[in-house]
Amino acid sequence: MRKKWKFFGIAIMATMFFMAAVTTGAATELTMYYPVAVGGPLTKIVDGIVADFMKANPDITVKAIYAGNYNDARIKALAALKSGQPAQLSVMFSIDIYELIEQDAIVAFDDVVETAEEKAWLDSFYPTLMENGRTAGKTWGIPFQRSTIVMYYNKDAFRAAGLDPDKPPATWDEMAAMGKKLTKPDGSQWGVMIPSTGYPYWMFGALTMQNGQVLMNGDGNTTYFDDPAVIGALQFWKDLGSKYGVMPKGTIEWGTLRQNFLEGKTAIMWHSTGNLTAVKKNAAFDFGVAMLPASKRRGTPTGGGNFYIFKKTTPEERKAAMRLIKFMTSPERSAEWSMETGYMGVSPAAYETDALKQYVKGFPYAAVARDQLQYATAELSTYQTGRVRKLLDDAIQAALTGSKTPEAALKEAQKQADRLLKQYR
Numbered sequence: 073m074r075k076k077w078k079f080f081g082i083a084i085m086a087t088m089f090f091m092a093a094v095t096t097g098a099a100t101e102l103t104m105y106y107p108v109a110v111g112g113p114l115t116k117i118v119d120g121i122v123a124d125f126m127k128a129n130p131d132i133t134v135k136a137i138y139a140g141n142y143n144d145a146r147i148k149a150l151a152a153l154k155s156g157q158p159a160q161l162s163v164m165f166s167i168d169i170y171e172l173i174e175q176d177a178i179v180a181f182d183d184v185v186e187t188a189e190e191k192a193w194l195d196s197f198y199p200t201l202m203e204n205g206r207t208a209g210k211t212w213g214i215p216f217q218r219s220t221i222v223m224y225y226n227k228d229a230f231r232a233a234g235l236d237p238d239k240p241p242a243t244w245d246e247m248a249a250m251g252k253k254l255t256k257p258d259g260s261q262w263g264v265m266i267p268s269t270g271y272p273y274w275m276f277g278a279l280t281m282q283n284g285q286v287l288m289n290g291d292g293n294t295t296y297f298d299d300p301a302v303i304g305a306l307q308f309w310k311d312l313g314s315k316y317g318v319m320p321k322g323t324i325e326w327g328t329l330r331q332n333f334l335e336g337k338t339a340i341m342w343h344s345t346g347n348l349t350a351v352k353k354n355a356a357f358d359f360g361v362a363m364l365p366a367s368k369r370r371g372t373p374t375g376g377g378n379f380y381i382f383k384k385t386t387p388e389e390r391k392a393a394m395r396l397i398k399f400m401t402s403p404e405r406s407a408e409w410s411m412e413t414g415y416m417g418v419s420p421a422a423y424e425t426d427a428l429k430q431y432v433k434g435f436p437y438a439a440v441a442r443d444q445l446q447y448a449t450a451e452l453s454t455y456q457t458g459r460v461r462k463l464l465d466d467a468i469q470a471a472l473t474g475s476k477t478p479e480a481a482l483k484e485a486q487k488q489a490d491r492l493l494k495q496y497r
Contacts, residue, residue: 197401
């Protein structure tokens with residue numbers, strides 16, 4: 073009998089050791105939602121980085137789900153969360169922070185990091201990029217697919233118009249004056265195009281900053297849409313078409329603007345630095361990239377996506393997600409990402425890598441977005457951000473199409489935004 077129990081005990085212990093070995097060897101599985109319809113065909117690049125990560129971390133498997141634009145990524149990730157089959161992490165709009173916190177969907181990185189090295193890592197990114205990732209004293213988002221708005225210009229068109237191709241407009245007045253020389257009477261080439269669909273509030277954030285006023289406070293509960301400087305910025309945007317005649321009247325499509333620039337239909341375009349590599353590869357003319365022009369000062373909002381970790385995750389999944397995020401935002405990977413896409417390296421250390429140093433030396437325009445950070449501010453982000461953003465987008469388009477004056481449109485938007493945000497003060 074003793075032999076039988078002894079054999080039985082050995083069998084149980086062997087089974088336990090086997091199960092422990094299987095458990096220890098099992099890979100932690102991560103699902104990551106990722107937006108790709110924002111600045112070019114990024115799927116292959118992300119797939120390559122993820123594959124390298126799994127090769128270096130065989131105990132973690134990563135499934136990347138590509139979800140269209142930023143709004144699509146947020147909707148799909150939150151739907152999965154509610155369905156009981158959540159992802160562990162996602163790249164979503166940096167401006168989604170307040171909505172994600174309000175829905176109790178994400179965990180602060182301060183509650184995930186453990187070591188002194190990890191805590192220091194939270195402070196390794198450009199502070200301006202972190203403005204859309206921090207609130208209430210905690211870090212909720214880590215920058216990755218980040219951008220500023222830059223000015224692309226056709227140097228050949230400048231030469232043809234008798235302008236110095238190495239001196240793009242540095243002020244609003246200069247842009248209007250040069251735009252007149254660059255605009256052809258037959259409408260085949262405009263002087264300037266600023267997109268007013270897709271993300272009009274983003275472009276507008278640049279104009280208001282240049283005119284000396286931000287769009288919201290740092291707590292996400294107050295907007296300044298009816299400030300005189302904000303109204304003046306929208307009036308100037310409208311005047312580019314209706315008064316100066318250097319830009320088409322009405323709205324300009326975000327999605328087709330890059331192609332319009334490449335086809336020579338506009339000599340200057342304002343667009344995301346995320347288009348830089350695509351323009352570099354496809355422009356059949358000599359082009360330049362410059363900081364946006366100034367009114368009272370230079371200015372641009374930052375833009376793009378942050379990494380978030382969802383709250384419905386196990387401790388093991390959070391640690392694995394942290395390893396993936398640290399890998400993808402490391403100086404070497406961030407440098408590679410910047411060179412492949414045109415998006416910014418998200419840390420000073422990225423620009424200290426030999427690879428990005430050499431790239432910038434041979435292609436100085438790759439550093440324009442980085443250099444412009446000294447004039448940058450956070451992108452419009454508030455509680456009820458989708459609704460507040462739509463109020464501003466509608467006001468901008470109403471003014472540009474002439475259905476309302478800039479002052480009337482913005483005062484109405486401010487009144488409605490106050491009503492939405494009052495509860496959060």
